[in-house]
Amino acid sequence: MASAQDGDQEAYRVLLHEITPYLRAIARRYLGSGDGVEDAVQDILLTVHGIRHTYDRGRPFKPWLSTIASRRLIDLLRGRSRRLRHEVENLDAESIFDSYVIEPSDQQPDHVVARAQEVREMRRAVEGLSARQREAVVLLRFQELTLSEAALISKQSIGALKVACHRALKSLESIVRRDPEP
Amino acid sequence: MSDTRHLIDQLAARATRVRPLPPPSRRAVRWLAFVVAVIAAMTMVIGPRPDLLEAMSSPATAIEWIASALTGLSAAYAVFQVSVPGHSKRWAWLPIAPLAVWIGGLGLGCLGDWWRMGSQAFVLEAHGADCFAAIVMISLPLILILLLMVRHAGVVRPVPTVLLGVLSAAALSAAGVSLVHRGDTALMVLVWHIGAIALLVLLGALFNRRLFAWIAPSV
Numbered sequence: 001m002a003s004a005q006d007g008d009q010e011a012y013r014v015l016l017h018e019i020t021p022y023l024r025a026i027a028r029r030y031l032g033s034g035d036g037v038e039d040a041v042q043d044i045l046l047t048v049h050g051i052r053h054t055y056d057r058g059r060p061f062k063p064w065l066s067t068i069a070s071r072r073l074i075d076l077l078r079g080r081s082r083r084l085r086h087e088v089e090n091l092d093a094e095s096i097f098d099s100y101v102i103e104p105s106d107q108q109p110d111h112v113v114a115r116a117q118e119v120r121e122m123r124r125a126v127e128g129l130s131a132r133q134r135e136a137v138v139l140l141r142f143q144e145l146t147l148s149e150a151a152l153i154s155k156q157s158i159g160a161l162k163v164a165c166h167r168a169l170k171s172l173e174s175i176v177r178r179d180p181e182p
Numbered sequence: 183m184s185d186t187r188h189l190i191d192q193l194a195a196r197a198t199r200v201r202p203l204p205p206p207s208r209r210a211v212r213w214l215a216f217v218v219a220v221i222a223a224m225t226m227v228i229g230p231r232p233d234l235l236e237a238m239s240s241p242a243t244a245i246e247w248i249a250s251a252l253t254g255l256s257a258a259y260a261v262f263q264v265s266v267p268g269h270s271k272r273w274a275w276l277p278i279a280p281l282a283v284w285i286g287g288l289g290l291g292c293l294g295d296w297w298r299m300g301s302q303a304f305v306l307e308a309h310g311a312d313c314f315a316a317i318v319m320i321s322l323p324l325i326l327i328l329l330l331m332v333r334h335a336g337v338v339r340p341v342p343t344v345l346l347g348v349l350s351a352a353a354l355s356a357a358g359v360s361l362v363h364r365g366d367t368a369l370m371v372l373v374w375h376i377g378a379i380a381l382l383v384l385l386g387a388l389f390n391r392r393l394f395a396w397i398a399p400s401v
Contacts, residue, residue: 004197005199005200005202006199007197007198007199007200008197009194009195009197010194012193012194012197013190013191013194016190016193016194017187017190020186020190038185038186041186042185042186042189045186045189045190045193046189046193047337049193049196049197050334050337051267051334051337051338052197052200053200053201053202053203053334054202054203054266054267054334054338055202055267055268056202056203056205056266056268056269057202059268060268063267063268064267064268065267065268067267067268067338067339068267068337068338071267071337071338071339072337075337
């Protein structure tokens with residue numbers, strides 16, 4: 001990095017290539033193995049480039065790099081949490097239901113009537129969930145977040161989330177079970 | 183991944199020579215020299231308070247003043263440490279001891295005033311708000327200049343950097359204002375001086391990221 005600060009472009013290119021696997025590993029630790037990892041690595045590389053003058057030549061390089069990497073990843077996680085939270089807050093029962101309802105494949109009149117009845121009951125059931133139960137179902141089942149991620153976003157404890165999700169699913173399940181199979 | 187390789191090549195091609203940051207101690211000295219110059223100019227323009235020597239001959243007042251100045255000095259040094267990636271975050275604790283002595287001294291001063299003056303010690307007079315306004319007005323440009331010096335911290339440690347920067351500027355401003363503003367009861371000093379610092383620190387805690395985004399949008 002000292003050579004890079006002096007303007008040695010080749011040394012800088014080699015350094016950035018060498019640190020990329022480490023950055024990728026640390027990004028996976030924070031973000032999982034999803035699509036966001038490569039974007040996060042690039043974000044960290046841009047930050048490293050932007051503040052490379054802050055590296056102190058008398059000190060080891062790794063703590064400098066890991067401070068930048070972990071800070072950027074925490075910011076990215078917070079941004080992701082904020083976006084998800086915003087989405088959850090803007091979801092009402094109707095939109096949840098409309099997003100996940102499965103249309104019947106056959107269009108026979110008696111089945112259409114039965115399906116319409118089922119739709120009404122399911123909608124009532126979703127509307128009947130408390131805000132916390134609805135949030136728990138959306139985060140854990142629809143967004144498929146881990147318990148700790150969902151707890152961070154919803155500001156509920158892991159235990160409270162488990163209970164809310166369990167009760168919500170019980171409530172929805174009882175509606176589905178009442179529907180006799182043709 | 184090919185995008186990342188391409189990005190690395192682009193960054194390397196743009197890697198011009200950069201001047202490494204000077205050590206925190208040297209940067210802190212530069213900043214403090216600037217603050218001392220501002221406070222000295224203010225003291226010369228307004229004139230020192232008439233009872234300055236008499237007030238400073240009282241050990242309690244002198245200790246409070248030294249503690250306020252030390253709070254500002256230590257917070258300034260801590261800013262230049264925590265704002266650099268890889269340096270310990272524990273530097274943020276440095277101003278706690280002088281701050282505790284300062285607030286503790288004012289608290290004891292309140293008790294002393296009450297012993298001496300009775301209920302008069304707890305009268306809050308409106309003219310104390312001049313101190314409040316003066317501390318805020320002097321602190322604001324000092325805070326902006328300090329944050330400009332550590333603008334790279336916005337992407338690394340925005341919160342401790344802003345809080346320590348605000349504490350440093352406000353504590354030094356309060357020490358400066360004490361040189362020109364006639365002494366009040368300890369409660370007045372506690373409410374208006376510490377109140378001004380608390381308000382600025384609170385604003386710093388709320389708006390640190392926006393402040394950095396405004397000061398250094400390209401970092």
